[in-house]
Amino acid sequence: xxxxxxxxxxxxxxxxxxxxxxxxxxxxxxxxxxxxxxxxxxxxxxxxxxxxxxxxxxxxxxxxxxxxxxxxxxxxxxxxxxxxxxxxxxxxxxxxxxxxxxxxxxxxxxxxxxxxxxxxxxxxxxxxxxxxxxxxxxxxxxxxxxxxxxxxxxxxxxxxxxxxxxxxxxxxxxxxxxxxxxxxxxxxxxxxxxxxxxxxxxxxxxxxxxxxxxxxxxxxxxxxxxxxxxxxxxxxxxxxxxxxxxxxxxxxxxxxxxxxxxxxxxxxxxxxxxxxxxxxxxxxxxxxxxxxxxxxxxxxxxxxxxxxxxxxxxxxxxxxxxxxxxxxxxxxxxxxxxxxxxxxxxxxxxxxxxxxxxxxxxxxxxxxxxxxxxxxxxxxxxxx
Amino acid sequence: xxxxxxxxxxxxxxxxxxxxxxxxxxxxxxxxxxxxxxxxxxxxxxxxxxxxxxxxxxxxxxxxxxxxxxxxxxxxxxxxxxxxxxxxxxxxxxxxxxxxxxxxxxxxxxxxxxxxxxxxxxxxxxxxxxxxxxxxxxxxxxxxxxxxxxxxxxxxxxxxxxxxxxxxxxxxx
Numbered sequence: 273x274x275x276x277x278x279x280x281x282x283x284x285x286x287x288x289x290x291x292x293x294x295x296x297x298x299x300x301x302x303x304x305x306x307x308x309x310x311x312x313x314x315x316x317x318x319x320x321x322x323x324x325x326x327x328x329x330x331x332x333x334x335x336x337x338x339x340x341x342x343x344x345x346x347x348x349x350x351x352x353x354x355x356x357x358x359x360x361x362x363x364x365x366x367x368x369x370x371x372x373x374x375x376x377x378x379x380x381x382x383x384x385x386x387x388x389x390x391x392x393x394x395x396x397x398x399x400x401x402x403x404x405x406x407x408x409x410x411x412x413x414x415x416x417x418x419x420x421x422x423x424x425x426x427x428x429x430x431x432x433x434x435x436x437x438x439x440x441x442x443x444x445x446x447x448x449x450x451x452x453x454x455x456x457x458x459x460x461x462x463x464x465x466x467x468x469x470x471x472x473x474x475x476x477x478x479x480x481x482x483x484x485x486x487x488x489x490x491x492x493x494x495x496x497x498x499x500x501x502x503x504x505x506x507x508x509x510x511x512x513x514x515x516x517x518x519x520x521x522x523x524x525x526x527x528x529x530x531x532x533x534x535x536x537x538x539x540x541x542x543x544x545x546x547x548x549x550x551x552x553x554x555x556x557x558x559x560x561x562x563x564x565x566x567x568x569x570x571x572x573x574x575x576x577x578x579x580x581x582x583x584x585x586x587x588x589x590x591x592x593x594x595x596x597x598x599x600x601x602x603x604x605x606x607x608x609x610x611x612x613x614x615x616x617x618x619x620x621x622x623x624x625x626x627x628x629x630x631x632x633x634x635x636x637x638x639x640x641x642x643x644x645x646x647x648x649x650x651x652x653x654x655x656x
Numbered sequence: 657x658x659x660x661x662x663x664x665x666x667x668x669x670x671x672x673x674x675x676x677x678x679x680x681x682x683x684x685x686x687x688x689x690x691x692x693x694x695x696x697x698x699x700x701x702x703x704x705x706x707x708x709x710x711x712x713x714x715x716x717x718x719x720x721x722x723x724x725x726x727x728x729x730x731x732x733x734x735x736x737x738x739x740x741x742x743x744x745x746x747x748x749x750x751x752x753x754x755x756x757x758x759x760x761x762x763x764x765x766x767x768x769x770x771x772x773x774x775x776x777x778x779x780x781x782x783x784x785x786x787x788x789x790x791x792x793x794x795x796x797x798x799x800x801x802x803x804x805x806x807x808x809x810x811x812x813x814x815x816x817x818x819x820x821x822x823x824x825x826x827x828x829x
Contacts, residue, residue: 333729493734498785500776501734501741505813509729 546636
């Protein structure tokens, strides 16, 4: 015969302070798991949605995977347009985007700021970077910039300081913010975009960092790669944009592995803390457990009741943390080397967080409960 | 019980089929068709010249036989096309005991590579590049020594491309 369900629930209410403290500890552990898993999922999502299957990036072969270090000739876009048949051409406009991309110190009007990512673009850029959407203001004119949704987080400034109409300072020049854009969660969202020629003038550079090409659907990126191999004098390399971000995923694999290790360590620490608390809780109830055995309840029934208490508490903690994570953590911008991304409390994060929470309830209760049940009933009844 | 025996028998059959010999041979760098490529030749074409010498003497449209090692960058192959870059055998690449993970990029001798590199694209009868990765088509890999025969394509910048229709792969030592 099992103990009534209410017995376990009422037991929790009998010691409100201990229960509240245990609940707070369990909720904190689950919250930590949510933060770390949200970080991993946000990073993965940001890299996964960055990149268009039909876009090929052409940049310097000497810059390895780092486009910021790339420097290619300014005549490259015209050479590519003339040589490749697979590039989209509509109404006489070839969908080729020459870009100058670099990291530089950006300062806001209020004086705060940090390292920002700036991209010099042209009017053909939106034809190639199709995920970019202007959500407020206008396309930048001369002396103006438009900022991504997460640019403020990347620079380390407030969103108020990066609003349309405000000014920012970089490369020795003050730029007025003319608009704000999103890019469906892609890496562009942490960037600042300005006119290519303006940016070249400010940086005293005549070269480009990369050329992005939009290929016709179904066409082969190998044509662009072959062009780069044949024109060895230009020292170019071609890579599909999706492959570029896949290589970044590989690059950040150790970070993700480390983050998963943190999840494991936090969970393990949580289990030990739970064990400690449950040992304390059960130790104070030795007589009660012995009494239940004396009046005829089997050990298995008492064990299930104790586990029910633990799981009820941990499930409440998980739900509490889940609500807080979804309302307060989800979508919070995080600054990172490659730009910025948002914490993502998605189904996987909820599953891992709540799974760890429930595990804490079960694993944390079992050893102390088993220990208490192994003791002699007569001895336990006399325990103080 | 019969059902259990039947399932076990089926499972073992799948296992046996799965472990059987594959009809696709494995090349040095991935699987390639066991049927020999029409572009591969059994005997080495004569009078092959190294890439560096060819860049000095060969003119556009001339028939040429080149010898070189596949390399010149970290990824010398064009994915999806039978094309790759070759480097003159006289240019040294990193020795195996140096521990370089990609010796075919000639990272220590890049200054010598630019005058000793050529692009090879395997073309069909109509002169178009074969749409098949060279690794699979020819069974080659980075630093394989190849002798290619075809038509030279030169440009004003001095780049050399060979539209090849015959490839001989020297056996590695």
